[in-house]
Amino acid sequence: MNLQDRLVSTLKQNGYSLTKPRQALFSALQAGKPRSMRELTLDLESVMDRASIYRTIAIFERLGIVVRVQQGWKYKIELSDKFSPHHHHITCLRCGKIISFDEPAGIEKILDDIALQYEFVQKNHSLELEGYCSNCKN
Amino acid sequence: MNLQDRLVSTLKQNGYSLTKPRQALFSALQAGKPRSMRELTLDLESVMDRASIYRTIAIFERLGIVVRVQQGWKYKIELSDKFSPHHHHITCLRCGKIISFDEPAGIEKILDDIALQYEFVQKNHSLELEGYCSNCKN
DNA sequence: TATAATATTGCAAATTTGTCGCAATAATTG
DNA sequence: CAATTATTGCGACAAATTTGCAATATTATA
Ligand SMILES: [Mn+2]
Ligand SMILES: [Mn+2]
Ligand SMILES: [Zn+2]
Ligand SMILES: [Zn+2]
Numbered sequence: 334m335n336l337q338d339r340l341v342s343t344l345k346q347n348g349y350s351l352t353k354p355r356q357a358l359f360s361a362l363q364a365g366k367p368r369s370m371r372e373l374t375l376d377l378e379s380v381m382d383r384a385s386i387y388r389t390i391a392i393f394e395r396l397g398i399v400v401r402v403q404q405g406w407k408y409k410i411e412l413s414d415k416f417s418p419h420h421h422h423i424t425c426l427r428c429g430k431i432i433s434f435d436e437p438a439g440i441e442k443i444l445d446d447i448a449l450q451y452e453f454v455q456k457n458h459s460l461e462l463e464g465y466c467s468n469c470k471n
Numbered sequence: 472m473n474l475q476d477r478l479v480s481t482l483k484q485n486g487y488s489l490t491k492p493r494q495a496l497f498s499a500l501q502a503g504k505p506r507s508m509r510e511l512t513l514d515l516e517s518v519m520d521r522a523s524i525y526r527t528i529a530i531f532e533r534l535g536i537v538v539r540v541q542q543g544w545k546y547k548i549e550l551s552d553k554f555s556p557h558h559h560h561i562t563c564l565r566c567g568k569i570i571s572f573d574e575p576a577g578i579e580k581i582l583d584d585i586a587l588q589y590e591f592v593q594k595n596h597s598l599e600l601e602g603y604c605s606n607c608k609n
Numbered sequence: 610t611a612t613a614a615t616a617t618t619g620c621a622a623a624t625t626t627g628t629c630g631c632a633a634t635a636a637t638t639g
Numbered sequence: 640c641a642a643t644t645a646t647t648g649c650g651a652c653a654a655a656t657t658t659g660c661a662a663t664a665t666t667a668t669a
Contacts, residue, residue: 350665352617370655382619387656394544403541403597423591432589437581443574444600451570452605453561459541459599462582467590488636490646508626520648525627 336363336416340398343415347396354381358389359398365417366431367402367409402459404431414457423462427469436460474501474554478536481553485534492519496527497536503555504569505540505547540597542569552595561600565607574598 334342340359341351349355357380361373368376373390374383381389390410393399397415401408404424411417420433440460448455472480478497479489487493495518499511506514511528512521519527528548531537535553539546542562549555558571578598586593 348616350616352664354618383655384620384657385618388618401541401544403539403546406539408541408546423586423589423593425591426594432591434585434589437585440578440581443578447572447575448561448600448602451561451572453563453570453600453602454608455561455600455602456564457601460596462586462591462593462596464586464591464593464595470592486645488645490635492647512626521626522628522649523647526647 339416343396343398349392349396354385355389355392357381358386358393362399362410362412365411366433367404367411367422369407369409373410397457400457400459402461404461404463421460421462423464425466425469426463427465430466430468432466477554481534481536487530487534492523493527493530495519496524496531500537500548500550503549503571505542505549505560507545507547511548538595538597540599542599543601559598559600561602563604563607564601565603568604568606570604 344351344355357377358373361376362368370386374386377386390399394401397413399410399416400413401410402422404422418435420435423432423434424430444458445455482489482493495515496511499514500506508524512524515524528537532539535551537548537554538551539548540560542560543564556573558573560569560571562569582596583593
């Protein structure tokens with residue numbers, strides 16, 4: 334089942350339909366990198382209204398289609414694990430460069446155990462590193 | 472050296488003094504749990520102005536006294552590792568309950584290695600789990 | 610397919626959140 | 640204590656996010 338289908342079925346399953354604006358927002362996020370609200374509104378202002386972007390993101394978030402990641406001061410939106418490969422970020426505090434990495438096997442297990450220990454059913458997690466990239470080290 | 476002293480010296484070292492409002496904000500964060508901007512302004516509105524809260528948090532953040540963590544939809548402020556034991560959170564998606572945990576030895580090392588692999592000098596990291604607590608499981 | 614019912618959107622206005630300039634107050638220096 | 644510098648409060652402002660409602664699109668039903 335490809336992404337489109339998965340999107341449609343996730344929406345349908347929750348009583349929503351895939352409309353042109355929702356499609357547009359989803360596409361804008363396909364690029365892979367986390368996008369700020371500002372970037373999204375600029376990209377999509379010809380296609381859909383600002384208010385609709387917020388409403389759509391709220392829905393997508395509720396259905397687990399997108400997540401917010403906090404990077405330093407600002408947050409950004411990106412597709413959730415269900416719609417893009419699970420990964421995390423390391424962000425440069427000076428130049429803002431962002432690298433995505435998938436984590437070494439083992440961490441997932443540790444996190445599951447932690448959740449279990451506190452009697453939580455873990456639904457998701459986020460792991461963000463910050464520091465200085467090779468260009469900005471000194 | 473206790474927290475108060477460490478706070479004073481961090482401020483002094485950077486040319487700031489410990490004033491009553493700054494003290495108040497710091498105290499409000501001592502409770503331990505991450506606080507939203509809204510909570511902070513409500514708690515402190517009798518003591519200091521909204522603008523001053525923002526200004527103070529900006530300073531504290533710059534000096535590494537506080538950090539912001541993204542929890543689901545909203546970000547929250549809490550004392551940094553320098554002023555409270557290093558820890559992470561697991562948050563219930565339904566009732567909002569937050570549990571802090573310190574991580575099993577081993578993760579820190581893995582994260583350092585990841586940073587190294589991408590030639591980053593790691594300054595800090597955040598790790599947030601989400602799921603359903605024992606009360607909200609079903 | 611036509612019609613009715615429901616869901617979604619755009620638009621404008623309202624609210625909330627975050628920033629800024631500046632005069633009043635507090636802290637520090639000498 | 641007087642002079643200097645830092646900090647704060649108090650608007651006013653600007654940006655971000657939310658909301659009501661009428662117009663439009665989608666879905667359900669006949
Ligand atoms: Mn992971
Ligand atoms: Mn850690
Ligand atoms: Zn950099
Ligand atoms: Zn719960």
